[in-house]
Amino acid sequence: MRRAPAPAVDFGVYAKAVPLLVRNPAIMVIPLLMAVIGVLVGLMTSASGGGIIGGTTSGLSSFIVLLLQLFGLGAACLMADDAWRHGHASFENGWSEARRRGGDLLMAALGVTLIFSVAQYAGALLASLIPFYLGGFNAAALLLMVAAAVFLIWAIPAAAVGGVSGGASIQTSIDRVRATPATAVVAAIITFALLQFAVPYAASYLWVQVFAYAGGSVIVGLLIQALLGAIALAYVALFITKTYTDGAFTRRW
Secondary structure, three states: OOOOOOOOOOOHHHHHHHHHHHHOHHHHHHHHHHHHHHHHHHHHHHOOOOHHHHHHHHHHHHHHHHHHHHHHHHHHHHHHHHHHHHOOOOHHHHHHHHHHOHHHHHHHHHHHHHHHHHHHHHHHHHHHHOOOEEOOEEHHHHHHHHHHHHHHOOHHHHHHHOOOOHHHHHHHHHHHHHHOHHHHHHHHHHHHHHHHHHHHHHHHHHHHHHOOOOOOOHHHHHHHHHHHHHHHHHHHHHHHHHHHHHHHOOOOO
């Protein structure tokens, strides 16, 4: 039998997600909590100093922070699904469901974190072999990270709202990407641009504005980035949850 053409990208989802997030700020609570914990983890590991031990703890810190962010994203996906279905999200219901599906969320987050860690390592090798940079980022390494983001874009919502076990979420995401590649590419590029470019630049700008009032405290700058990152992650949760659920339970033959 012939497979029907993949549906066109629905850009309206990205526009509708903005007012939905404004009406449901609870979606960003758990990502914000995970981000603050990540700041504390980073501060504790930075105290270990340099050398081999410092490098090891820094790598472990980055691994833990990404794991926390992805768990926060999974919890946000649960509330985002509630918001899309009913127009409002309940923090109590979302948190209860996040605890119930905590094992699957952690397994999915661990799998995604491991793959991203390998992609980062491979990107560092590519950077030494292909020294071509765009805006301060190695082009080959950047493309590798974007490719990883594309194929993993629906792993967390699959574990959160798709009824998929954490261990099967990555394969589910890959299968969905193969079915709707254009939608996956758009979602991944917007996610990557928000979290890797927009949030750090916006946080740096705000940090400069409040630097004098904050007494030069580095912690204030980290908390600003945590807040902006949580807002961006909540927005990401809304559109990746919607794009996943729109096609997850249908077959196009």
